[in-house]
Amino acid sequence: MRIDIITVVPGLLEGPFSHSILKRAEDKGLAMVRVHNLREYAVGKHKQVDDYAFGGGAGMVMMVEPIAKCIDALKAEREYDEVIYMTPDGQTFDQHMANSLSLKGNIIILCGHYKGVDERIRQKYITKEISIGDFVLSGGELAAAVVADAVIRLIPGVLNDETSALTDSFQDGLLAPPVYTRPADYEGMKVPDILLSGHNEKIDAWRFEESVRRTQERRPDLLKGKGLVSGD
Incomplete structure (x- = not known):
């Protein structure tokens, strides 16, 4: 380009x-x-x-x-x-x-x-x-x-992780879920157990649920027509 x-x-x-x-x-x-x-x-x-x-x-x-x-x-x-x-x-x-x-x-x-x-x-x-x-x-x-x-940044090969851009906020119409890194316990604030489980399917489900929750809290306008909010 x-x-x-x-x-x-x-x-x-x-x-x-x-x-x-x-x-x-x-x-x-x-x-x-x-x-x-x-x-x-x-x-x-x-x-x-x-x-x-x-x-x-x-x-x-x-x-x-x-x-x-x-x-x-x-x-x-x-x-x-x-x-x-x-x-x-x-x-x-x-x-x-x-x-x-x-x-x-x-x-x-x-x-x-x-x-x-x-x-x-x-x-x-x-x-x-x-x-x-x-x-x-x-x-x-x-x-x-x-x-x-x-x-x-969306051009293939620009980012080191090819899948990184695909998981950004707004790519699927939702905000990105919370993310964590080491240490697993910082002053009593712990990383959610599910992220340490190694169970990829459950982790993906948790991330989706958190994306929906965060979007509903911060940008509910993005959820209109998606059927992800009660009463929609």
């Missing part, structure tokens, strides 16, 4: 992709993330990428030309499965979407800034608009890093 991220603040993305799982994915040749400074596609002395909005109002708008030039230059080199725009009014990102995007080959992510991008960019180039929640960030960079992380 290759992910190209277009931004006006490339420095914000230096950290997330140079460490941990994302760095490991690139070292293994399983994923590649490239960050593109939008100002390199701007013209004029000041490399302007934003301008006042027609009709007035507070805030600036990202201009058409620099974005179009950048996307066109990338598309001239390869085909892309998705051109994503990170925006508060996009579709809410979730595990199902992460799973779907992990099957793609090449993706462009455009990071919004200011009051957003000229609507003509959205009309001509964007194939999917994504939000990571009902709040507003200073720009789309952190949101783009969240999406890239959630997607890349």
Whole structure:
């Protein structure tokens, strides 16, 4: 997978992709993330990428030309499965979407800034608009890093344990169950006996029951229609 991220603040993305799982994915040749400074596609002395909005109002708008030039230059080199725009009014990102995007080959992510991008960019180039929640960030960079992380870790071979991603919260519509490690007894707080039993079927049943219980307590909205809650 290759992910190209277009931004006006490339420095914000230096950290997330140079460490941990994302760095490991690139070292293994399983994923590649490239960050593109939008100002390199701007013209004029000041490399302007934003301008006042027609009709007035507070805030600036990202201009058409620099974005179009950048996307066109990338598309001239390869085909892309998705051109994503990170925006508060996009579709809410979730595990199902992460799973779907992990099957793609090449993706462009455009990071919004200011009051957003000229609507003509959205009309001509964007194939999917994504939000990571009902709040507003200073720009789309952190949101783009969240999406890239959630997607890349699902690519086979990225995680050391191939089954790890399959047991994450939300993969089956439930939150993950409690987990424990050594010591088995910490200041009188003991690991549940079932986890020390070695009986895999009973352990799986316990984990499922705990997932349902935890989901019912913390995210009951996820259980609607599943028939896992009394009265459903």
